[in-house]
Amino acid sequence: MRREVHRVVKVEEVKQEAKDVFTLYFKDNFCSSASPGQFIMVWIPGVDEIPMSLSTINQKGVSSITVRSVGEATRILCETKVGEKIGVRGPFGNGFTLKGSKPVLVGGGTGVPALYPLASKMLISGIKPSFILGARNAEQLLFKDRLQEILDDLIISTDDGSLGFKGYASECLGRLILEKKCDSIYTCGPEQMIVSIFKEAERRNIFVQASLERYVKCAVGLCGSCGIGPFRVCKDGPVFDSISLRAVMNELGFKKMDPSGRLIPVEK
């Protein structure tokens, strides 16, 4: 069987992470050999098929996705019970590559879980990353305990100051770069956060890899629905480095395609 072919997997465990966020654990050989940053397509029969980053990769044969309920498909996924089945294909996309000896990972909202397998891989490779864990408020922080368990340097940042640094994760990053002399930045989260982080990094000449989102349908580079600048997020991304990010700066944070291919503004 090829990774592009649908498999049906049984949900082994469900963990509630926040009010509307759930992690679904399952076993799948292809996901077990994925790279951090890759995503899968999750099929909910009769509803939709949607992209989800892997939030665990092969912890004793188990992988996971972490889903925020924002619409019909994600709501149904969040209501999935242990023993029920979901369809998966993939993993797709390129994933992160390890660069630098003093990396900082910056995750915001549901972008945080996608960085967890990357942090784990860095530790296995002998690299000790700093991690800025950002959210609107303390209740919405994801993976805090899991990250605290494995990392020496976890910095919490909340927009409202209910825990840790008060302000945006990108502002917190500005201070950390000076303090730690970071030499690479990895980020996943809200698009405006990624734009701010990239601008901060460019000012200081630090290499960035960012995971981007666009409307993914086929996931194999055929339909063009995930286009950004000259790239397709599903095939050329979802991880883009500084060179590619420079090429999409007239779209990133400004406009994207909706399901019918019409250009619409990106949420501010």
Ligand SMILES: Cc1cc2nc3c(=O)[nH]c(=O)nc-3n(C[C@H](O)[C@H](O)[C@H](O)COP(=O)(O)OP(=O)(O)OC[C@H]3O[C@@H](n4cnc5c(N)ncnc54)[C@H](O)[C@@H]3O)c2cc1C
């Ligand atoms: C590479 C990638 C990785 C992602 N990883 C995660 C993750 O780990 N956890 C998570 O909670 N969410 C993730 N998302 C976003 C997730 O795919 C959408 O929230 C989901 O598709 C919404 O579907 P819905 O039916 O619940 O909502 P809808 O009501 O259909 O849509 C709500 C919003 O979600 C977005 N969306 C809907 N369908 C798609 C689609 N096929 N592709 C991209 N965006 C879509 C649109 O912006 C839309 O406005 C990822 C998206 C991409 C592109």
Ligand code: FES
């Ligand atoms: S989703 Fe079809 S080309 Fe990317």
